[in-house]
Amino acid sequence: MTTLYGTSRSRSARCLWALEELGVKYEHVPMQTTEAKSPEHLKRNPNGHVPVLEEDGNYIWESMAINLYLAEKYGKNSLWPSDVAGHGAAYKWSFWSMTEVEPQLIAILRNRVLLPEGQRDEKAAQAAVEAIKTPLKVLDESLKGRDYLLGNTFTIADLNAAAVLSWAAMLRLDLSSTPTAQAWFQKCLGRPANQKVRTLK
Ligand SMILES: N[C@@H](CCC(=O)N[C@@H](CS)C(=O)NCC(=O)O)C(=O)O
Structure with a gap:
């Protein structure tokens, strides 16, 4: 079960x-x-x-x-890569999402949405918007010339990275300066399995 x-x-x-x-x-x-x-x-x-x-x-x-x-x-x-090198890449992108991307998104979320209005710090939110540009560029460069992070197929690396980044969609962050990452992100979020999750409680 x-x-x-x-x-x-x-x-x-x-x-x-x-x-x-x-x-x-x-x-x-x-x-x-x-x-x-x-x-x-x-x-x-x-x-x-x-x-x-x-x-x-x-x-x-x-x-x-x-x-x-x-x-x-x-x-x-x-979703699971077939060799150990692929497993390493899946760990890499998963930990990268948690350590390089998620803290910036949380800072933006807290200071623009979650905290009571009087406690929000727009400067901190803006600093996080700037800081997230660096990992987004890394993502953009890594996706050039390939459909997904590990090559031609959607794997757990894509799912984990796109799932962490999904807060960026909610926060309406402008990803247009990293167009390859933006297109990959939309493709991942549009998958039927993710669309179904959006209908769950
Ligand atoms: N690093 C943990 C974070 C888990 C976490 O903070 N979950 C939040 C919801 S998104 C929660 O349970 N908050 C309730 C609380 O802290 O009381 C993970 O990725 O699973």
């Missing part, structure tokens, strides 16, 4: 996207982030966060870890 805890309006969307791409049969518990610190959920994830994947009594937390695990377990002929 495979269960994913976490509303699609959270980082859980990344894992729901992976589950949908992989065609895994799963149960979705659309837990709100406000319930993530309940005693019951702390038993699943002592950090008090979603997403959490439960499989056969084991709990896995951290969205990127969940997705790499799912891809390796269920995606041999699809």
